[in-house]
Amino acid sequence: MTGGQVVVDEPLPLGTGGRGAADAVRFLRECQSRALTVRWVPDRDALPFDTGLLHHLPPPAPRPASPGGSGASGGSGASDEAAVWRSRYAYGLFYHRRGPDFVTVMDRRDPSAAARFTLDRPAVLDAFLAVQEPTALDALDATHREAVALLADERLVLVTRGWVVALPPRLRRWPVPCTSV
Template sequence: MTAPDGTGRGPIGTRPPRPDARPLGLDIRPPRPDARPSGPDTRPSHPHTQPTGPTVLPPTVPHHLTGTDVHVTEPLQLPLRAGADRDRRGDGGHRGDGRAATQAVQFLRECLSHGLRVTYDVRPGTYNLRALRHLPPPAERPAEAAELTAWRAGHAYGMLYHRRGPDFVTVMDRRERPASLRFTLDHPDLLSAFDALHEAMPLDALPPVQREAADLLAAERLALIVDGWAVALPPRLRRWPVPCTGI
């Protein structure tokens, strides 16, 4: 992977490619202010059009769905912050119950994807939220952790999302405002790993080439890896604001 300036390092710390590595086609570039995302327009014809049929959320998180409101009935376990030794091992500084954390992130991602209002609490802990700022934050509680307050204060709709074209996916990332990046995933291994990680799953369930691709996605914070489990982070937005150019 290389940055737009050819240095091998981009605004969010892209890694230079190994000389002996097969390039996986993760193109990273800042979007032009006046440009629409590349590829065909896959947005609904109306900014507030919902997909036909009932909304189906992952059953792995207990919840009640009433109209466009979701109430999660049990506190969620999000990724915890790991120590420096874990950071050096390349797992992104996350620890905790990998299955519970990635399934919780998948659930919140799908709530965001369908334009649903979700109310939930989190279990006590020191969280690593850098990659999760685009997700709906938890309900406000007295004496909550400072990182949860900051998450709520800085959250905005459309901070991270993906759009799909023929044989490629574009991802818009505005989690590090005011900077923004557009990723293009057009290598078959990256696409297959991205699609597989639509569902939270153990990395061991992926073939070796997809595990390597999952690591590359996690390095750019397009996937989350926690204790051997992984899930893709960018939602596909099914509901767009007015004007839709706002995101």
């Protein structure tokens, strides 16, 4: 589906970390995968992880001004982070494509350090595919936990309070001309 819009009525539980944050990231990732526009706000102003990991996902909407307050532009660090996220967001900054026995990941979240990864080692590939769904770290065997640590070092997964979820969406609409990749 393209051209659709999703409006989330309740704040997404990113600020709590853990399973709720992993589920929220998966939701945003899947919306990105389908090129859906999402209007949402986080449950808290501060997030327990680096929001730069998420700049490829639909950013949070500005918070409405509170009565007698200054709203989202009140100068808080969290509001500044959300504004940076909104300014850096673009469709196709970070995604993966699947092949037989491998996954290729393109990461352009940081333009000065763009990277392409090929995940073809069986343990790493299996772990990446397993954490497409939010997964408790304790549910993974030692080999997959080690692979998740490698993926986390490369900023390909989000690990938060004992839960892990893959970050790059599997795009269904090509973001750039095929000759550019």
